[in-house]
Amino acid sequence: MKVACVGGGPAGLYLSILLKLRDPSHDITVHERNAEGTTYGWGVTYWRGLLDQLRAHDLETARAVEASSVRWNEGVAHVRDLMTRRPGDEGHGIGRHRLLEILAERARSLGVRLEFGSTISPDDLPGADLVVAGDGVHSALRTRHADHFGTRIDSGRNRYLWLGTSKAFDAFTFAFVETDHGWIWCYGYGFGPDAGTCVVECAPETWTGLGLHRAPEADGLVLLEKLFAGILDGHPLIGRPSADGSASWLTFRTVTNRTWHRGNVVLIGDAAHTTHYSIGAGTTLALEDAIALAGALHERPALPEALAHYERERRAALLSLQSAARHSALWYENLPRYIDLPPQQMFALLGQRHSPLLPYVxxxxxxxxxxxxxxxxxxxxxxxxxxxxxxxxxxxxxxxx
The missing domain is CATH 1.20.5 (Single alpha-helices involved in coiled-coils or other helix-helix interfaces)
Incomplete structure (x- = not known):
């Protein structure tokens, strides 16, 4: 089979690895529009179950990912001047750049062609038996035929900013800070011996009240470092360079599609679906998509049947996680409902934020x-x-x- 993967993220790269392992005669090219080594984000999270899946499908990749990851088994919540620590599931963090490097090296070793700086037009697709649209939340291939795919994009209410830091958190850390304009909070986790990620979030009224909507990134980082000084321990926050010096504050975009394939084109990863970052599942779901698609293509030689089976399998697997992600996002959007509870209760409900009953009780x-x-x-x-x-x-x- 000749396969063209559009997008060099975790989904496209891991799919190319799995297909080559199944059949080395597959002709596979991964097209990535950015230069090699260029990526967004800082660290990504995953849980123990993903490692088990990676081991089952490619032990070499699993070992490299685990060796480059940090782990934690506790959660810490800071609310005003109070702190609560609780045991939790074993979590892992790895730099997004390092993860892509591992996957790219493995794909190359198996004979996959990686073409960086390669932009694919939706109107001029590569000649291939299968075209995999792994080009992310803003997928051009999906957008070109949005009516067929039945694409729906819903934007969340809160603003968020993805930042790096030299603080290596030893636990998954939540910090909630009260300001004169409302609450602002962050999720912090480590992904290396001297590297961490901080995702800062707040309601739009807080965002504008603090002046973050118009502050240059450098000034905004100074303010955020003061607000979260209690967990940063003097470490700086690091933003993403931009041409105009502005900060990349976003609202989360939840992407769903009525169908995931059209002819020989199939959606994978964030092009097919997104789940709110507060459940830390995006990278795991992208890799699980790749596992399911590779399995379907191997077990069902007829392409339409394989793509239909892949879609059914992944839709069923995603139902509970998509529900959890929606309720998790709503929990944060309704933070005042929970924030004044005693710390132990507040942290317990933070852990229960995925529950569909919680908003009604x-x-x-x-x-x-x-x-x-x-x-x-x-x-x-x-x-x-x-x-x-x-x-x-x-x-x-x-x-x-």
């Missing part, structure tokens, strides 16, 4: 119900653990009699 009542349910489940687990032991003790005593 008074927060303190939800917290009490959740605590009671947790205690009940703990009792059930204890009962299951004790049951066989008690039975063996009774049988042993009966035998001695």
């Amino acid at each position: 008074p927060p303190q009542l939800y917290y009490r119900i959740d605590r009671a349910a947790g205690q009940l489940e703990a009792l059930r687990r204890l009962k299951r653990w004790l049951g066989p032991k008690v039975a063996r003790t009774v049988q042993s005593r009966a035998a001695r009699r």
Whole structure:
């Protein structure tokens, strides 16, 4: 099969790796419009389950990714001058630049052609059996046929800014700071021994009230460093260079599509779907798309059938995550509803922000119900653990009699 991947992000690169591993005779080219080594963002997050999947499909890639990652198993929340720390699932951070470097090196070693500085026009697609549109949230290939794909793009209310820092956080860190114009907060996580990411978010009223809507990036960073001094420990925040010196404040764009394929063109990664950054799943979902598409193409030789199967499989897998992402984004948009709770309760509901019930139940009542349910489940687990032991003790005593 001749395959053209448009977009050199994680989805396109990993798909090319998996296809070559399945059949080295595939003729695969990855077209990336930017120069090699150019990327946006700082670190990306993933969870233990992704490593298990990478190991199952390409052990060499999995080992390289794990070796270049940092890990944490705690979450820390700072609210005003209070701090709460709780254990959590094992999370990982890796620099986006390093991840792409690993995938590109692996793809090249398998015979994939990587063409950087290669812009593909939607009206002049490469001659290939399959064209993979992995060109991101602003996908030109998807936009050209938006009516066919049934593309819908919804923008969130809050403003956010993606920043780097030399602070290497040892836990996934939340910091909520109250200002005269409302709350502003950040998510911080490490991705190297001296590197971290800070995603800053606030309501639009806070954004304009603080003057961040008109401040040059350098001035905005100075203000943000003061606001988050409590978690930065003197480390600077680092922005993305721009021609006019402005800051890249955005609103999150949720992308959905009615269908993911048209003829021999298929959508993958952010071109097909996006999930709010607050659940930290974007890179994982892109790689899982690649795994599913490679599997479908291998198992179903007829292209229309393979693309339809890929779409069905991924749509079903995404349902719960898309719901979690929507509710997570809404939790932050309604932060005043939760922020004045006692720290332990607030942090507990921060962890429950994906729940579809939480917006409709008074927060303190939800917290009490959740605590009671947790205690009940703990009792059930204890009962299951004790049951066989008690039975063996009774049988042993009966035998001695």
